[in-house]
Amino acid sequence: MNTHLDTPRDLLERVGQPLGETEWYEITQHQVDQFADATRDHQWIHVNPAQAAAGPFGGPVAHGFLTLSLVPLILGEVVAIDQVRTRVNYGLNKVRFTAPVPVGAEIRGVVSLLGATEKSGGVEAVFSITVELKGSERPAMIAESVILYL
Numbered sequence: 001m002n003t004h005l006d007t008p009r010d011l012l013e014r015v016g017q018p019l020g021e022t023e024w025y026e027i028t029q030h031q032v033d034q035f036a037d038a039t040r041d042h043q044w045i046h047v048n049p050a051q052a053a054a055g056p057f058g059g060p061v062a063h064g065f066l067t068l069s070l071v072p073l074i075l076g077e078v079v080a081i082d083q084v085r086t087r088v089n090y091g092l093n094k095v096r097f098t099a100p101v102p103v104g105a106e107i108r109g110v111v112s113l114l115g116a117t118e119k120s121g122g123v124e125a126v127f128s129i130t131v132e133l134k135g136s137e138r139p140a141m142i143a144e145s146v147i148l149y150l
Contacts, residue, residue: 002019002020002021002077002078002079002111003019003020003078003079003080004080004082005079005080005081005082006081006082006083007081007082007083007084008081008083008084008122008123008125008149008150009118009123010081011081011113011116011123011125011149012116012117012118012123014113014116015113015114015115015116016112016113016114017112017113018110018111018112019078019079019111019112019113019127020078020079020110020111021078021108021109021110021111022073022074022077022078022108022109022110023077023108024106024107024108024134025070025106025107025108026104026105026106027062027066027101027102027103027104027105027106027107028103028104029049029060029103029104031062031066032046032047032060032062032063032066032103033047035062035063035065035066035069036063039063039065041063041065045057045060045061046060046061046062046063047060048060049103057100057102058102059102059103059104060102060103061100061101061102061103062100062101062102062103064097064141066101067097067101067107067131067140067141068095068097068141068143070107070109070131071109071129071143071145072089073109074109074111074129074131075109075111075127075129075145075147077109078109078111079111079127081149084149084150085150086149086150087147087148087149087150088147088148088149088150089145089146089147090124090146090147090148091146092143092144092145092146093126093144093146094142094143094144095141095142095143095144096141096142096143097140097141098138098139098140098141098142099133099136099138099139099140100140101131101133101140105133105134106133106134107131107132107133107134107140108131108132108134109129109130109131109132110129110130110131110132111127111128111129112127112128113125113126113127113128114126114127114128114144119148121150122148122149122150123148123149124146124147124148124149125146125147125148125149126144126145126146127144127145127146127147128142128143128144129141129142129143129144129145130142131143
């Protein structure tokens with residue numbers, strides 16, 4: 001755990017600060033295939049390695065939304081808050097898929113706190129999440145995630 005806080009209100013003092021990063025995770029074809037099954041998005045650039053090898057990315061790539069779906073994992077690994085009843089995914093402000101994630105690539109999430117405001121019964125926090133690709137200067141995704149801590 002990179003940032004460990006007692007209460008959601010402790011986020012108010014961390015605005016503008018980096019909070020940490022995850023371990024590196026490999027994106028596997030099995031994950032991509034499972035995501036394709038769950039979302040019914042079986043586009044060949046994701047699920048057909050032979051065809052994708054001749055495609056624009058030289059092999060299969062993860063769905064952008066697969067990368068985005070890892071936001072809860074990233075936040076859960078980077079930020080722990082002891083005295084919280086629940087956290088609610090309140091939405092997204094911005095999402096950009098800035099580079100493809102090839103199957104077999106390793107990624108990690110880097111988290112900063114952009115904002116935090118008190119709300120009735122809790123704290124609304126806005127996190128910047130950058131998904132880095134190992135060996136690449138260009139990130140795979142940049143997103144702003146809004147979480148309500150109650």
